[in-house]
Amino acid sequence: MDFKEELRQFAKRVDRLLPQIRTEEATKTSLVMPFLKILGYDVFDPFEVHPEFIADIGIKKGEKVDYAILREEKPVILIECKHYADGLDPHNSQLFRYFHTTEAKFGLLTNGVEYRFYTDLVTANKMDEKPFFEFKITDIKDNEIAELRKFHKSVFDLDSISTAASDLKYSNELTILVSGDMQHPSDEFVRYFTKQVYPSVVTAKILEQFTPLVKRVFAQIVNDQIAERLKSALKKETETEEQAVTPPSEPDALIVTTQDEIDGFLIVKSILRKDIEVGRIFMRDNQSYCGILLDDNNRKPLCRFYFTPNRLRIGLFDKDKKETKYELDRLDDIYRYAEQIAQAIANY
Structure with missing residues (x-):
């Protein structure tokens, strides 16, 4: 079974398991550890996945993070787990404290259903406030699986993931920005495109005229792309049916x-x-x-x-x-x- 199929099968199992998970420890055992295993890590080898990893904070000794993934006996990913019913936002500061006390380059905050990956893109050795990559295991998409695959033990490369993290962070922020403007175009967004096609000064009245046009054009582009993918899928389905007639x-x-x-x-x-x-x-x-x-x-x-x-x-x-x-x-x-x-x- 390949990586994508393993994740899909695990995602189906998660919904069935949730009603039986009562504690944070059960979340780790039933959700987080199987997830790490899919990523290729031996959860029973403390030289690879170190449970209760000590991350001392200043004079406060003995602080522990739930798991640390080690490479050459050094932590590269710190993992903080919460119960699956808990929201993750209130706990960001806890992983934030652990991050700068170790050599780890990445932090993972999860409740076994939602997964948020952090690094230090803004300030070196200081964990960013926003994750560069996040997904929900019960609704994981193909492009998210492709990004997650980079964390698999067999292909994990610290430098390449760090570079990809920067691209992913800003592409996600651009996606949110552009998607918002496609739904509710701002004046700056409309003005940019209007100036490319309108031969005169773009006044407030012209902006008002072009705003619904820009919104309609982007909606049409999206609809055309969806229609093309559906057409491709239907063609593939037809070809599959024809092949079924002739072995x-x-x-x-x-x-x-x-x-x-x-x-x-x-x-x-x-x-x-x-x-x-x-x-x-x-x-x-x-x-x-x-x-x-x-x-x-x-x-x-x-x-x-x-x-x-x-x-x-x-x-x-x-x-x-x-x-x-x-x-x-x-x-x-x-x-x-x-x-x-x-x-x-x-x-x-």
Whole structure:
């Protein structure tokens, strides 16, 4: 069972377990420890997951954090647990106190259902007030699973996660900001777009005229993206039904197209939309990679996805069709290679 499926199965089990969990200790045993195990850590090895880790605070000795994940006998993640029915906000200060007394780079505050990851992006060695990453295990999304995968023991890298944490923190804040403006456009938001299309001075009256237009345009863009994904899903469902009539050969039966590959395909189409009719862009999955092709022609590859549960890579081609593979931290990193992907069109 891969990482994503393990999380999905665990999430289903959580709702069933909650009514039986009466104490904070039961929360740790039934929810937090299984979660750490899914991340690849041996919860029964104190050299890897140290329970009741001592984090002395000034003259106050013997202060303990619930768990510390260790690497080379040094803490890298401090974990503070609360009962699943407790809110997390009142307890931020407790983890905050522990953070600066150790070498740990990350703090995790959880009640077994909600998980909030913190680091020190604002001031070195001082835990930020806001988490850079948070999710609810009973409603975890694919993009959140991709971020959480970076904390898996098998791929954990302190430097890369620290860099990703900064991107994630600000991308989350931008998402909240842009989403708010899409629903209730501010004057500055409307003015920015209006100035791109309106040939004269943008007065208060013009702003009033363009505000509902801007809101309507963004709503239409979102609706179009949803419709395209539904169309892709329906097409896949139809293809699945057709394959059910004719049993697949053994090699085809081993091919599984993942949601990450479908999402990556949609990102490539959005990149190339301005350069070519999207109907000419095809996805053809194989056992070892997922190919994105021009005109469904194997001789015209645009890029290839090498996606596994613990690793995301993209293969790009130069004018001689020589392939180079690049690491991705998350699917949105595909946009970093927009120029190379578009150049593949020009090469053909």
